[in-house]
Amino acid sequence: MKKTILLSALAIGALTLNAQTMALSNGGFFENWSIGVNAGATMKIGNGSYFKSARPVFGLSVNKQWTPVLGMEIQGQGFVNTSRSSTAFDASDVSLLGKMNLMNLFGGYWGEPRFMEIETVTGIGWMHNYMNGAGDSNDLTSRVGLNFNFNLGESKAWTLSFRTVVAYNLTGNSPESKVQYNANHARVESTLGLIYHLPNSDGNHYMSMLPVCDPLQVAAINDEVNALRLLVAEKDAELVATAATIAALEEQISNTPTEIDVNETTIVSTLPETIITFRQGSASVENLQLPDIEYVANYLKNNPNAKITVQGYASPEGDLEFNQKLSQHRADTVKDMLVNQYKIDADRITAEGKGIGDVFPQPNWNRLTICVINTVK
Numbered sequence: 001m002k003k004t005i006l007l008s009a010l011a012i013g014a015l016t017l018n019a020q021t022m023a024l025s026n027g028g029f030f031e032n033w034s035i036g037v038n039a040g041a042t043m044k045i046g047n048g049s050y051f052k053s054a055r056p057v058f059g060l061s062v063n064k065q066w067t068p069v070l071g072m073e074i075q076g077q078g079f080v081n082t083s084r085s086s087t088a089f090d091a092s093d094v095s096l097l098g099k100m101n102l103m104n105l106f107g108g109y110w111g112e113p114r115f116m117e118i119e120t121v122t123g124i125g126w127m128h129n130y131m132n133g134a135g136d137s138n139d140l141t142s143r144v145g146l147n148f149n150f151n152l153g154e155s156k157a158w159t160l161s162f163r164t165v166v167a168y169n170l171t172g173n174s175p176e177s178k179v180q181y182n183a184n185h186a187r188v189e190s191t192l193g194l195i196y197h198l199p200n201s202d203g204n205h206y207m208s209m210l211p212v213c214d215p216l217q218v219a220a221i222n223d224e225v226n227a228l229r230l231l232v233a234e235k236d237a238e239l240v241a242t243a244a245t246i247a248a249l250e251e252q253i254s255n256t257p258t259e260i261d262v263n264e265t266t267i268v269s270t271l272p273e274t275i276i277t278f279r280q281g282s283a284s285v286e287n288l289q290l291p292d293i294e295y296v297a298n299y300l301k302n303n304p305n306a307k308i309t310v311q312g313y314a315s316p317e318g319d320l321e322f323n324q325k326l327s328q329h330r331a332d333t334v335k336d337m338l339v340n341q342y343k344i345d346a347d348r349i350t351a352e353g354k355g356i357g358d359v360f361p362q363p364n365w366n367r368l369t370i371c372v373i374n375t376v377k
Contacts, residue, residue: 032065040191056080068109071099095125111209119147140170157205161193274371283329297342313357328353
């Protein structure tokens with residue numbers, strides 16, 4: 001009794017360990033099916049008839065593997081008549097069998113079948129006995145035995161199975177029709193079978209296993225995901241704030257008056273097209289800003305009496321003296337381009353360095369020049 005309890009505990013421990021470290025990736029109902037054929041001989045155990053009672057047997061089977069350890073088989077067999085009776089078959093038997101893979105039970109299953117495996121087989125069946133003339137009979141049967149399986153090929157699609165079972169006729173020859181295990185009503189079957197494992201949805205012919213993640217690793221990954229979510233939320237908030245700032249600037253620009261009287265000079269609004277921006281510490285005009293300068297040049301060509309003031313600005317990085325020179329350099333650069341490239345009279349353009357600018361609330365947005373267009377009345 002103690003040995004039985006110990007073996008059971010070991011079996012449960014092996015299953016638990018395997019379940020904790022590995023998980024099936026193709027364990028659905030329509031996965032891990034196989035079909036097989038077998039043939040061999042059967043002989044009675046009781047009454048000293050042994051080899052005299054030997055007769056051929058062949059069968060077909062449909063198998064389903066539920067787990068790496070537990071499986072199920074539906075088996076149909078026919079027993080060839082070797083006596084002088086005119087019937088071709090003595091009997092046929094259909095059995096429902098349960099199978100347990102001992103190698104996977106005690107050694108674990110790590111994603112691919114072993115070359116050689118041992119299974120226990122047990123189950124019940126229904127036997128139909130064919131008689132000469134009327135009087136066919138039916139009996140309840142039971143099977144207990146072992147399968148020695150050899151998994152062939154790199155893909156393990158085929159299994160060669162040597163099977164030995166003891167089959168009991170539980171109700172045969174019993175006047176009271178009682179169900180009983182009696183060696184005199186039993187036979188030994190030895191067959192050789194060939195099984196083909198149907199491909200699963202992942203293309204494998206066997207159960208595939210995936211490692212189960214360590215809970216600590218899962219927790220760490222979840223923490224990283226949550227931290228990234230917070231970072232994304234912060235960036236979203238920054239984008240919303242930036243969008244609000246842009247909207248406020250656009251509203252400020254749209255509300256700027258189009259004409260302001262200053263002595264005898266009318267200043268046309270500081271248009272978005274007349275703002276030329278620069279990189280930090282640079283007075284070079286980039287290609288993206290050329291359309292803005294061309295806009296000013298076209299305006300001056302179309303309005304011969306107009307004059308402009310190019311106001312240069314710098315952001316607050318660096319010292320005050322440097323920024324003053326940089327702002328003047330930026331204004332001079334725009335003026336030189338209008339004069340040299342677009343042939344605008346230099347007397348119509350005034351370049352002023354304004355130093356550190358406060359045109360925009362963001363300091364780094366003030367690396368720019370503004371062309372103020374003046375029209376003399």
